[in-house]
Amino acid sequence: MTDHRRSIPRTDTLLADPRLVEARRRFGHAQVKAVIVEAQQRARDGDLPPEDVLTAVLAALPASAAGLRPVINATGVLLHTNLGRAPLSAAARQAVDLAAGVTDVELDLDTGDRGRRGRTALAALAAAVPAAEAVHVVNNNAAALVLAATALAAGGEIVISRGELIEIGDGFRLPDLLVSTGARLREVGMTNRTALADYADAIGPRTGMVLKVHPSNYRIEGFTADVPVARLSELCRERGIPLVADAGSGLLTPEPLLPREPDVTSWLTEGADLVTTSGDKLLGGPQCGLMFGRADLVDRLRRHPLARALRVDKITLAALEATVAGPPTPTWESLHADQATLRSRAENLAARLRDKGVDAEAVDSRSVVGGGGAPGVSLPSAAVALDRRTADALRRADPPVLARVEDGRCLLDLRAVPAEHDDTLLAGVLATLPERSRLPAAGQVQKDVQAARPAGSRRR
Numbered sequence: 001m002t003d004h005r006r007s008i009p010r011t012d013t014l015l016a017d018p019r020l021v022e023a024r025r026r027f028g029h030a031q032v033k034a035v036i037v038e039a040q041q042r043a044r045d046g047d048l049p050p051e052d053v054l055t056a057v058l059a060a061l062p063a064s065a066a067g068l069r070p071v072i073n074a075t076g077v078l079l080h081t082n083l084g085r086a087p088l089s090a091a092a093r094q095a096v097d098l099a100a101g102v103t104d105v106e107l108d109l110d111t112g113d114r115g116r117r118g119r120t121a122l123a124a125l126a127a128a129v130p131a132a133e134a135v136h137v138v139n140n141n142a143a144a145l146v147l148a149a150t151a152l153a154a155g156g157e158i159v160i161s162r163g164e165l166i167e168i169g170d171g172f173r174l175p176d177l178l179v180s181t182g183a184r185l186r187e188v189g190m191t192n193r194t195a196l197a198d199y200a201d202a203i204g205p206r207t208g209m210v211l212k213v214h215p216s217n218y219r220i221e222g223f224t225a226d227v228p229v230a231r232l233s234e235l236c237r238e239r240g241i242p243l244v245a246d247a248g249s250g251l252l253t254p255e256p257l258l259p260r261e262p263d264v265t266s267w268l269t270e271g272a273d274l275v276t277t278s279g280d281k282l283l284g285g286p287q288c289g290l291m292f293g294r295a296d297l298v299d300r301l302r303r304h305p306l307a308r309a310l311r312v313d314k315i316t317l318a319a320l321e322a323t324v325a326g327p328p329t330p331t332w333e334s335l336h337a338d339q340a341t342l343r344s345r346a347e348n349l350a351a352r353l354r355d356k357g358v359d360a361e362a363v364d365s366r367s368v369v370g371g372g373g374a375p376g377v378s379l380p381s382a383a384v385a386l387d388r389r390t391a392d393a394l395r396r397a398d399p400p401v402l403a404r405v406e407d408g409r410c411l412l413d414l415r416a417v418p419a420e421h422d423d424t425l426l427a428g429v430l431a432t433l434p435e436r437s438r439l440p441a442a443g444q445v446q447k448d449v450q451a452a453r454p455a456g457s458r459r460r
Contacts, residue, residue: 007050008043011036014054023058027065035060072401072421072428076381076413078334079371081169083402085280085287086371091326092285092319099318117311121321125290128252128324131268132292136302137279137320138310141248142168144276144289145211146181148244151304152297153183153208159241161194161227162187163220164213168372174213183208193225200235209242210235212272214262216248217372229262233271242297245272249373250281252324257335258282258374264292273297279320281371284329286319288312334416335369339380342414346382349412349422353384356430361385367415383411386429393432401428 014020014036015029024032039056042048048056063069071083079085088096099105108115116122118137125135138144149158158178165187167173175185186207188198199210212229229245236243251263261282264275274293279285289310291298301307312320323329346362353360365383368374386403391410394401403410412425 004046004050005044008040009050009053011040014057017054019058023061027062031065032057032061070399072399072425073416074383074412074414074425075402075404076365076367076383076411076415077370078331078367078416079281079369079373080402080416081371086282086284087330088286088319089284089323089326089329092322092329095318095322096315099314103314103318105314105317118314118317118321121317121324124321124325125292129264129268129292131265132275133295134293134298136291136298136307137312137317138289138291138307139312139316140287141246141276141278141289142172142177143310144291145174145244145246146177147301147304147306147310148209148274148276148291149178149181149183149211150306151301152242152244154181155183156208157184157186157204157206158209158211159186159188159199159202159207160211160213161189161198163189163191163194163224163226164211164215166213166215166217168217178211192220192223194227195225196227196231196235199227199232203235203239203241207239207241209244212243212245214246214248215375216261217375219375228270229267229272230270233273236273237271242273242294243271244274244276247275247277248281249369249371250278250283250285252277252283255282255335257379258369258377260377261374264290268292274301279323281373282331282335282369283323284331285323286316288316288320330418333418335379337381337415339382342382345414345419345422346384349384349414349426352426353386353429358429359387360429363411365411365413365415367413379415381413381415383413386410386412390429390432394428397428397432399424399428401425 011033015024015033020032035057039048039053039060042056043050043053073080073083104115106115106117121137122135126132129135138147165175178185186202188194188202203210210232212232233243245267247262247264247267249261251258251261253265254263255261264277267275272293274291274297277290279288279290291301343362343364350360350362361384363383363385365381366378367381368378386409388405388408388410391403391405394403401412403412417425
């Protein structure tokens with residue numbers, strides 16, 4: 001008998017196949033060869049027919065050279081931290097593609113001299129927030145606070161309310177972050193109530209800055225009091241101390257749907273000397289930290305040695321500029337999605353699923369901003385309700401669909417799902433739903449009953 005291993009295609013023969021030549025250009029020689037070797041070994045072990053080796057290699061090649069996978073966010077959380085928060089707009093993605101090549105990110109083409117890094121992105125930010133004398137960008141909002149604390153208060157004190165000593169994701173605590181800069185925290189007030197007099201009593205010769213932090217990921221209710229930026233700024237001006245305010249959630253201007261969420265423009269207008277915020281939250285852009293405020297303060301921070309370690313790359317700058325100056329972002333569109341339209345989409349999807357024999361129902365739902373923004377605020381939405389066991393299968397689908405389980409049901413909330421993904425959502429459910437969760441399709445019950453009758457039997 002002929003040894004079947006002699007029929008296994010040679011490595012060089014497989015590498016010469018035009019489809020794998022293209023794959024080598026996309027993924028690199030080493031990665032493609034590793035997939036070939038694995039398929040050949042399966043054939044040697046008898047787990048794969050030799051004639052199917054090439055097919056197996058093509059099927060095993062990844063969709064991209066990176067390990068990240070696109071996910072459909074049907075959780076109802078607009079800015080899901082575990083899913084990378086804000087999805088970029090089409091304009092921002094095009095800008096990223098352009099920036100990935102050779103660009104003039106730090107070159108003045110008119111003079112041939114070195115230019116201001118990211119000058120067009122900075123100009124877009126300045127135009128979006130005219131109340132700011134100057135702007136600067138670092139790699140996230142935590143970095144913005146670290147830079148401000150280091151440049152303004154290292155070796156001195158930061159005055160901050162006890163009610164604003166927040167903990168952010170993955171156990172990172174703001175006090176630890178600030179103390180790591182060499183500054184000492186001077187905590188004032190109580191967890192639930194802080195008065196202007198508390199700040200006035202704490203400010204002294206060692207005070208480097210007063211820090212106002214918006215508690216963007218929680219809300220204290222009941223017997224509470226805090227000091228508005230406008231009143232705090234008056235005190236800081238009298239004492240000659242800079243007021244730094246962390247707005248956090250990425251709003252550059254007021255958002256009527258989120259009236260309790262602070263924005264950069266309002267806090268600058270109320271007298272804050274420096275306002276920081278995130279780029280990848282409600283702004284809808286890439287991960288970065290944005291700094292707006294007095295020109296002398298921003299220039300002082302920009303010139304600090306630490307600023308070099310915290311600067312962003314050309315890809316982030318390009319995506320940020322396109323986000324700020326371009327069309328509405330997916331985050332903005334999700335936030336302002338029409339409830340009637342969402343309900344219509346849910347009913348349409350549920351009806352199409354029922355036509356395929358799936359137990360599906362359109363239901364009203366509630367969405368949240370997420371990502372540490374607008375705590376306690378929910379937005380009316382619509383979802384498709386399925387058997388709760390569907391959630392696990394959808395998470396392992398291709399592409400993965402992240403739903404939420406609520407009241408014993410799997411809910412596909414549509415607020416953060418673009419309408420053009422409805423067909424993909426439908427196909428994902430049909431491909432992964434367990435048979436036990438299906439209902440007989442219309443007309444199928446009668447056919448099954450007739451097929452089950454013995455031949456020649458009569459209907460009585």
